[in-house]
Amino acid sequence: MSSGGELALRQEYVIGDEIGRGRFGAVRRCYAVDTGEAFAVKSTPKAPLREADALDLALAEQEPKVHLFASAPGPGASPHVVALHAAFEDDSAVHLVIDLCAGGDLFSLVSARGRLLEHEAADLMAQLASALSSCHRRGVAHRDVKPDNLLFDGSGVLKLGDFGSAEWFGDGRPMTGLVGTPYYVAPEVVAGREYGEKVDVWSAGVVLYMMLSGTVPFYGATAAEIFESVLRGNLRFPPRAFASVSPEAKDLMRRMLCKDVSRRFSADQVLRHPWIVNRGGAAAMG
Structure with a gap:
């Protein structure tokens, strides 16, 4: 400094x-x-x-x-x-x-192209999970994971940016405070409880849902309505958007968007999930 x-x-x-x-x-x-x-x-x-x-x-x-x-x-x-x-x-x-990330951000990519193919989404999620796993091992929670903060360098490599909401938890302290972006924030944050680094995994799960469908799972006309939807945590996969999405991808989203924090995946578990390991699995080959 x-x-x-x-x-x-x-x-x-x-x-x-x-x-x-x-x-x-x-x-x-x-x-x-x-x-x-x-x-x-x-x-x-x-x-x-x-x-x-x-x-x-x-x-x-x-x-x-x-x-x-x-x-x-x-x-x-x-x-x-x-x-x-x-x-x-x-x-x-x-x-x-x-770092200069001259390749734009994920929000712009999905806005321009619409939903991504499974092998593309799996590759990007692997990169994001790598970033979160590293941050969490170092005791840092990002707390504002969203497509706008997922940047591409000139070679198309994804990088997690903007640590303006990040917090240090490495000494075991719980985190508090309503921090983040309504569509992507975890329910325990909205509820005003103490929380841990798995709030980032929830947000990454929303990002994955958005990459595969072009929309978000929890929505409303106002921030208050969005928060109510997040608190309910009623995860659905409408056939119109998800008819061609594999069961393996849906399984990973369910494990990331799990209201029970003790059962929600960690970033390391996301990296080990078969859909990530196989970079979209059979869907990538079809």
Whole structure:
């Protein structure tokens, strides 16, 4: 972590065009002064956060440390986590220099193409589960797994990005707080209970459902209605969307979208499921 904020950032990186915008900040292309290597820089001003919510400010200020835990090289590191290369912070903003993912995101892919083939969805889910397994072994829960945060690099490799809602649980502490995105958030989060890292597996299960059907399993006209649907957890596979989806894929979704946290799969168990191991199984060959 470096102090000095944007001034220090600009001494080491040339800042380019804006390439994305989130709830509180912007992402710009940047280039290392020494090497010319291209990165992205995520900049989060603190003033709007001070006015909005103490939790949002606390998450922004801890994001560099938590992201570093999740993405640092070493044993158990996953190539499917967006790497943090440098961080700069002062009283006005947090700036994170991260991998440049120039291939867009999963939300844009599914929006453009519609539902994916099973072997494509299985391959992408394997990459996401690898990222989550690595994060969880390092004591980090992402807490906002959704298609918008699943990015592709220039070679089409999937990477889990945006650790702005992530939390450290590695010392055994339970997590609390309504964090995440309504369609993808786990029921124990909505219920206001303490929870663990398996909230990420639930969210990944919603992502898998979305990849295979083009829609989400729990929905409503308002956030409150979506939360009610999530709490009911009534998982259905409408024939119109799922007639050609294999029983093995549905089995994995049931195990990921299980309200009983003790029975819900871990990220490691997702990786070992036959549908993932076989990258879509017979459906991939048909």
